[in-house]
Amino acid sequence: MSTGADLKAREGDIPSDNMTQEQSFKKGFCSLRHGLAFILHLCNFSIYTQQMNLSFAITAMVNTTVASSQLNASTERPPTNSQDVWNETLQESKAPVYDWTPEIQGILLSSLSYGSFIAPIPTGYVAGVFGAKYVVGLGLLISSVLTLFIPLAADAGVALLIVLRVIQGMAQVMVLTGQYSLWAKWAPPQERSQLITIAASGSMLGTFLVLIAGGLICQALGWPYIFYIFGGIGCACCLLWFPLVYDDPQNHPFISTGERRYITCSLAQESGILSALPFMFGCVCIILGGLLADFLLSRKILRLVTIRKLFTAVGVLASSGILLPLPWVRSSRSTTMAFLVLSSVFASLCDSGALINFLDIAPRYAGFLKGLLQVFSYLAGGIAPTVAGFFISQDSEFGWRNVFFLAAAIDVVGLLFYLIFSRAEVQDWAKEPTFTHL
The missing domain is CATH 1.20.1250.20 (MFS general substrate transporter like domains)
Structure with a gap:
């Protein structure tokens, strides 16, 4: 028959082994x-x-070479620039055009x-x-x-x-x-x-x-x-x-x-549906924001550059401002979710602002610029968790507050730069080359 001391020892061994085993899977x-x-x-x-x-x-x-020959009567001469050389190389390949x-x-x-x-x-x-x-x-x-x-x-x-x-x-x-x-x-x-x-x-x-x-x-x-x-x-x-x-x-x-x-x-007590709510509402509002932007432009209520700047400013300032109070509402789960959803809703307006502005200024290079935009966005996504981990490790109580403050500061600085320098007309360096008859 087991004594009380034996039972206590056995009860103490089980959590210890489980804790050690679980700790090993955290690293x-x-x-x-x-x-x-x-x-x-x-x-x-x-x-x-x-x-x-x-x-x-x-x-x-x-078949850009054929398209160019319809506009230029002198295309029978040897290629004189890198684009012509590129087109000639493509024509020599067996791939169809x-x-x-x-x-x-x-x-x-x-x-x-x-x-x-x-x-x-x-x-x-x-x-x-x-x-x-x-x-x-x-x-x-x-x-x-x-x-x-x-x-x-x-x-x-x-x-x-x-x-x-x-x-x-x-x-x-x-x-x-x-x-x-x-x-x-x-x-x-x-x-x-x-x-x-x-x-x-x-x-x-x-x-x-x-x-x-x-x-x-x-x-x-x-x-x-x-x-x-x-x-x-x-x-x-x-x-x-x-x-x-x-x-x-x-x-x-x-x-x-x-x-x-x-x-x-x-x-335990985690919910994937709650985690997905901000993305779901953001997805819907991206479409609504695009419809609103096109409406304002088609009715000539605002100029295109004004629409791009307005949607970007509202999206950045509203979403950043909503995130700043989050460290002080952590006691209420529903309030936290409401703040996250609202932040995602307002941030989706940027998809009708700065995030498609590259199509306005350089449609000729839209594919390349979109790829470049994705490189920088995912680079930020890779850096952000590291920075957040550093702040939280330095100060477990106010770490997230500092993370949100830093993110808001970066957003505002980027917004100011965009509001000053953004344009909505095709830039000279991105215009299609013109051909004249000789």
């Missing part, structure tokens, strides 16, 4: 949740390369976003009902396979290519939004920033690689290979995704008992 990257982050890193890498590849390939796909007008090119480049307007909300709902694993995996597979078929669709006709791109855009939204349903069940709150930024950094790497290698691939191998290479990479990621990724730790066959217990315990 290092040798865990399934970090493995999930790296697989999602590859998925985001693939999606962003597939988003941007047409922006680079379209330069090689369009098309006589697409600038209007058609613009529709093709924007068609990827058409399906994105209605896809995020139903995608998030479907991911919550049927499981994010299959929603994200199916989206990646569809987008990658359609990327492989873009050269064939281009040969078949513009209409088919536009339809393909719209479907591809919806599939990519499945990946970009559905993955957050996974983090609601896999990411402990104290590691959420770390895990999500590891996954999100794949988008920055994909953007960087396309900017560096896209033109070289088109010139050296032909424009179809930019779709074959990045579409093939996406298909290879699917081979990792389906066998290795599961919707939650409880159903994963390879997870250790200690890591499962650690994740489950750390997520």
Whole structure:
């Protein structure tokens, strides 16, 4: 018969062992949740390369030499500038070229976003009902396979290519939004920033690689290979995704008992729906903000440059001002969520302001400037968690207050710079070259 001292000793041993085991899963990257982050890193890498590849390939796909000859009667002379040399090199390649007008090119480049307007909300709902694993995996597979078929669709006709791109855009939204349903069940709150930024950094790497290698691939191998290479990479990621990724730790066959217990315990009282609310409202308000901006412009109520500056100013100042009181309302969960939702709503106005201003000043280089914008945005997303961690480690009580103050200061400085120097007309350096008859 056990004595009281023996029972006390046994009761003390169990929590000690569990605590030691759980502490071991709080450190290092040798865990399934970090493995999930790296697989999602590859998925985001693939999606962003597939988003941007047409922006680079379209330069090689369009028969710019023929278009120029219709305007210039002296095009039979040898090429005299780098653009002519580039066009001549493309003509010598075996890849087909098309006589697409600038209007058609613009529709093709924007068609990827058409399906994105209605896809995020139903995608998030479907991911919550049927499981994010299959929603994200199916989206990646569809987008990658359609990327492989873009050269064939281009040969078949513009209409088919536009339809393909719209479907591809919806599939990519499945990946970009559905993955957050996974983090609601896999990411402990104290590691959420770390895990999500590891996954999100794949988008920055994909953007960087396309900017560096896209033109070289088109010139050296032909424009179809930019779709074959990045579409093939996406298909290879699917081979990792389906066998290795599961919707939650409880159903994963390879997870250790200690890591499962650690994740489950750390997520008690957490809600993925609450975390997604700011993004859901922000998504809707992006569309409403765009409609309002177009209304003000079409009725000539405000000039285009005034619209861009007004929407940016309201978005930056309102969202920053709403975030500043957050450290003092942490006792009320509902108030905190209301503040986060309102901040996301106002921040979405910037999508009708500064975030699309590059189309006004340099439509000729829209693809390149969008890629450059994404590089800087994800660079900031990678730096922000590190800075936040530094402030919190220095002062656990006022760390978040300092984070919000610093973010608001950066926003205001950037806004002032934008209000002073922003323009809304095509700049001289971005105008199309003009040809005159001799």
